[in-house]
Amino acid sequence: MPDLERRVAELNDYYNSKRDVLPAPLIHDYSRWGMEKYEGWAPPIDWIIEGILPVTPGLIASMGGVGKSFLMLDAAIRIAAGPGVFGQWAMGGKVAQQGKVLMVTAEDSRNAIHRRLNLIMSPDQHKKLMGNLFIVPLPDAGGTRPLLECVGGQYMMTAAWDDFCNNVIKMGCCVVFSTPGKLWSRLTRMTQRLVSATGPQCRSCARRPSQQT
Numbered sequence: 001m002p003d004l005e006r007r008v009a010e011l012n013d014y015y016n017s018k019r020d021v022l023p024a025p026l027i028h029d030y031s032r033w034g035m036e037k038y039e040g041w042a043p044p045i046d047w048i049i050e051g052i053l054p055v056t057p058g059l060i061a062s063m064g065g066v067g068k069s070f071l072m073l074d075a076a077i078r079i080a081a082g083p084g085v086f087g088q089w090a091m092g093g094k095v096a097q098q099g100k101v102l103m104v105t106a107e108d109s110r111n112a113i114h115r116r117l118n119l120i121m122s123p124d125q126h127k128k129l130m131g132n133l134f135i136v137p138l139p140d141a142g143g144t145r146p147l148l149e150c151v152g153g154q155y156m157m158t159a160a161w162d163d164f165c166n167n168v169i170k171m172g173c174c175v176v177f178s179t180p181g182k183l184w185s186r187l188t189r190m191t192q193r194l195v196s197a198t199g200p201q202c203r204s205c206a207r208r209p210s211q212q213t
Contacts, residue, residue, distance in 0.1 A: 048079060049079070050096050051093045070119075071091065074090060074120055075176075076133060077117075108137055109137050
């Protein structure tokens with residue numbers, strides 16, 4: 001007990017000595033986040049696919065070879081087509097919005113994407129998606145380019161990333177990444193920055209494939 005009392009007294013002396021010292025400027029003022037920030041009813045979730053895919057960055061992950069890329073291609077087609085008169089369903093939910101979709105594949109070739117499109121829809125139906133669906137197979141579109149680089153131990157976005165952002169802002173579209181597993185977390189953080197910078201002009205989703213790829 002004497003030792004405990006001594007330690008308590010030392011702590012009291014320490015904090016008493018700090019009372020006359022002005023506190024450092026706050027980086028984040030938590031006192032601004034009182035209940036006045038939460039008055040009334042919360043805004044509803046803005047869904048692209050009801051109950052499945054909100055208008056925020058996200059990811060889909062699973063073991064390799066289960067069809068993630070095919071699933072995302074199917075979802076991209078149905079979002080580009082829109083709900084229609086009788087409704088569209090994708091990923092187990094009802095498509096709530098129609099819009100432009102840009103799908104970027106880091107490994108699949110143009111011919112591979114073309115064959116998958118033919119499995120989902122007939123060639124005659126492709127015309128209905130013109131102007132709304134864009135699929136960029138990087139192996140056939142100039143090859144993969146680093147979107148970020150390590151400079152002094154810090155990852156920095158490259159000119160290729162800036163070019164990609166400018167394309168997305170110009171097109172105003174939903175984005176689907178199909179990338180090797182090692183890149184998924186970095187792309188998720190980067191797309192979050194892109195959404196923050198562009199607001200409603202960009203709706204981004206980052207997909208994580210198997211780490212076996």
